[in-house]
Amino acid sequence: MKWKRSERLVDMTRHLLESPHELIPLTFFSERYKSAKSSISEDLTIIKETFEEKGTGELKTVTGAAGGVKFIPKMADSEVEEVISLLMKELGHSDRLLPGGYLFMADLLGNPRIMDRVGKVFASRFSDMDIDVIMTVATKGIPIAHSIARHLNVPVVIVRRDSKVTEGSTVSINYVSGSTRRIQTMVLSKRSMKSGQRVLITDDFMKAGGTMAGMKNLLEEFGCELAGTAVLVEAGHHEEVLVDDYLSLVKLRAVNEKDRTIELSKGNYFEKGGK
Amino acid sequence: MKWKRSERLVDMTRHLLESPHELIPLTFFSERYKSAKSSISEDLTIIKETFEEKGTGELKTVTGAAGGVKFIPKMADSEVEEVISLLMKELGHSDRLLPGGYLFMADLLGNPRIMDRVGKVFASRFSDMDIDVIMTVATKGIPIAHSIARHLNVPVVIVRRDSKVTEGSTVSINYVSGSTRRIQTMVLSKRSMKSGQRVLITDDFMKAGGTMAGMKNLLEEFGCELAGTAVLVEAGHHEEVLVDDYLSLVKLRAVNEKDRTIELSKGNYFEKGGK
Numbered sequence: 001m002k003w004k005r006s007e008r009l010v011d012m013t014r015h016l017l018e019s020p021h022e023l024i025p026l027t028f029f030s031e032r033y034k035s036a037k038s039s040i041s042e043d044l045t046i047i048k049e050t051f052e053e054k055g056t057g058e059l060k061t062v063t064g065a066a067g068g069v070k071f072i073p074k075m076a077d078s079e080v081e082e083v084i085s086l087l088m089k090e091l092g093h094s095d096r097l098l099p100g101g102y103l104f105m106a107d108l109l110g111n112p113r114i115m116d117r118v119g120k121v122f123a124s125r126f127s128d129m130d131i132d133v134i135m136t137v138a139t140k141g142i143p144i145a146h147s148i149a150r151h152l153n154v155p156v157v158i159v160r161r162d163s164k165v166t167e168g169s170t171v172s173i174n175y176v177s178g179s180t181r182r183i184q185t186m187v188l189s190k191r192s193m194k195s196g197q198r199v200l201i202t203d204d205f206m207k208a209g210g211t212m213a214g215m216k217n218l219l220e221e222f223g224c225e226l227a228g229t230a231v232l233v234e235a236g237h238h239e240e241v242l243v244d245d246y247l248s249l250v251k252l253r254a255v256n257e258k259d260r261t262i263e264l265s266k267g268n269y270f271e272k273g274g275k
Numbered sequence: 276m277k278w279k280r281s282e283r284l285v286d287m288t289r290h291l292l293e294s295p296h297e298l299i300p301l302t303f304f305s306e307r308y309k310s311a312k313s314s315i316s317e318d319l320t321i322i323k324e325t326f327e328e329k330g331t332g333e334l335k336t337v338t339g340a341a342g343g344v345k346f347i348p349k350m351a352d353s354e355v356e357e358v359i360s361l362l363m364k365e366l367g368h369s370d371r372l373l374p375g376g377y378l379f380m381a382d383l384l385g386n387p388r389i390m391d392r393v394g395k396v397f398a399s400r401f402s403d404m405d406i407d408v409i410m411t412v413a414t415k416g417i418p419i420a421h422s423i424a425r426h427l428n429v430p431v432v433i434v435r436r437d438s439k440v441t442e443g444s445t446v447s448i449n450y451v452s453g454s455t456r457r458i459q460t461m462v463l464s465k466r467s468m469k470s471g472q473r474v475l476i477t478d479d480f481m482k483a484g485g486t487m488a489g490m491k492n493l494l495e496e497f498g499c500e501l502a503g504t505a506v507l508v509e510a511g512h513h514e515e516v517l518v519d520d521y522l523s524l525v526k527l528r529a530v531n532e533k534d535r536t537i538e539l540s541k542g543n544y545f546e547k548g549g550k
Contacts (some may be wrong), residue, residue: 001382005281006321006325007328008286008290008332010321010322010326012287013289014329016289016293017289046285047285049282050281050282050285051289053282056289098441106462106468107430107442107467110430110431110432112424112431113425130437139413139417142421143431146422148419148455150388150391153387153388155385155387156385156387158385164481165373165374166373167379167381168379191381191382192382192385262533
């Protein structure tokens with residue numbers, strides 16, 4: 001049975017959204033919907049225009065024998081602003097203040113809708129770069145890493161503090177925590193990455209950047225290359241930051257434990273390249 | 276500017292897919308597209324039929340003043356079978372065998388497309404039950420928990436082995452690991468859950484079920500109720516299982532470290548209720 005245009009549009013939209021950064025040959029759609037390629041091309045034009053109009057992303061057409069169409073999630077700057085405002089509003093509540101000037105963020109990191117949007121923010125920023133792997137350190141960065149990974153269609157590797165039997169053989173490094181100056185260990189399964197891969201590292205919170213610098217050392221051990229660094233919240237009150245370049249959504253400028261106030265500003269997302 | 280039907284269908288499909296289990300008033304769409312409610316209703320009928328035809332899910336219409344439409348992700352049994360076959364094929368490779376009869380699964384758990392499908396499998400099974408929270412224990416269950424949570428539109432809480440300053444005040448319990456019979460500790464931030472919530476617990480691997488039983492005790496400490504248990508892989512060669520009822524996708528029947536063989540079968544997904 002031949003599909004109607006309206007049905008094709010609904011199902012193609014779903015298929016494209018579920019398969020970001022994947023080249024889909026036009027024959028896939030023409031066979032699925034028992035429709036001519038010319039009709040499929042017209043459908044794709046409608047989807048492309050609607051996606052661009054509403055800030056959903058881009059549809060890239062690749063011509064030739066190995067050609068097809070690829071959906072690239074992209075978020076409009078206005079929506080990125082919206083996400084940053086939402087994060088600042090959420091993070092500014094004084095009941096988030098923990099001893100030592102830390103912020104309670106587990107509820108935000110456990111909110112799948114917010115994580116989905118945060119992941120799309122970073123994925124759209126890094127969409128034109130070659131990224132092979134998203135790396136984070138257990139535990140709190142995992143939802144962000146997975147969300148970015150889903151929008152970029154690449155795997156996640158998780159660095160641990162300790163080695164577990166379920167990791168198989170591992171590579172381990174020692175590094176100095178930037179803020180506490182303690183020696184810490186990071187462990188990554190040997191089969192997680194291949195030499196030459198380009199890696200985006202991410203975490204929920206960055207103080208002096210020691211963890212980020214540790215992950216950078218670790219990926220060098222694997223012969224991999226740093227493609228970018230993405231953090232949800234950076235603590236802005238530290239002088240020394242151990243990483244050169246990174247992208248952040250929110251900056252924690254100051255906390256006052258006595259008055260129970262939290263001072264936040266936008267991160268550097270709109271200023272920096274993030275490499 | 277009034278939208279054309281074709282553009283509305285594309286944008287509405289995206290909006291519904293991004294907002295599972297959320298009641299969207301028809302006025303939201305009629306205002307967004309500057310279109311009559313009768314046109315929106317016709318659009319929704321097309322989307323509903325296409326979603327049902329292709330096993331994307333259900334569109335539920337709620338009538339009355341507080342009414343609207345809700346997208347419920349549902350996976351057809353045939354696609355669940357596909358996901359289970361894919362998992363069995365992936366998990367059956369002999370190079371996954373680790374000392375002690377464990378399987379290396381980090382690459383599967385780090386694959387966002389596979390995790391998305393696994394999450395949808397469980398979310399569609401639990402879609403008609405009241406679920407308020409998805410709970411897992413750090414680290415490996417987190418991607419599964421987040422994927423289920425995204426398809427059900429509920430938050431994730433993460434139980435840890437140790438208490439961290441960023442968790443705030445915590446509740447801690449001791450439990451006996453089912454397979455090693457060792458006493459272990461589980462910690463959960465006090466603000467993670469409210470009394471009376473219904474909790475779905477999940478993990479990547481279940482041997483004797485000690486971790487699952489520990490999570491069950493922990494949620495009772497919070498005055499919460501167990502709504503279901505979902506595991507990716509259960510080890511089938513253990514006699515005693517400490518949890519009564521659970522849903523699994525794959526069963527690890529036997530491993531032979533000498534011959535390097537892995538014997539797998541389907542889990543109990545199609546046999547059990549999962550409560």
